[in-house]
Amino acid sequence: MGTYEVKVYTAGGIFPQTKDYIYMRLVGEEGESDSTWISEKVIKTDKSLGKLQQIVIHKETSFHLLPDDWLPAKIEVKTHKNETYIFPLYTWITDDGKHYFREGQGLCKFDHLTHLIAINHICPMILP
Secondary structure, eight states, X not given: OEEXXXXXXXTTBSSOOOSSEEEEEEEETTEEOOOEEGGGOEEEESSOOOSEEEEEEEEEOOTTSOOOOBOEEEEEEEOTXXXXXXXXXXSOBOSSSEEEEEOXXXXXXXXXXXXXXXXXXXXXXXXX
16 A cells, blocks of 8 residues: 655645645556545555656636636655655646646766766767
């Protein structure tokens, strides 16, 4: 069983400042969660999702209210394995559609340039 603790940050702090309902689905290498209302603060799954890759955000207009635009800064997800994933959003969510955000951990310079370094050994003129 997987348990994922969710913290939502907006310009105003740790509480999502909108009157609309915000739902989130976690997507990992080994599966995905059900869509869960983020006010719950915990998402539970039948099995571990593996390394988290993205989240899907869906905003739903509240009953009898006008749509309320929402500006989330980031979402942090702490797993049952004590791993923390950070999803930077920094975009207005103004509609009731689905919005996809990739995990945004920083990488070491060589984590994503390894293949370029290998090419540079073959053709030294490619990289400065």
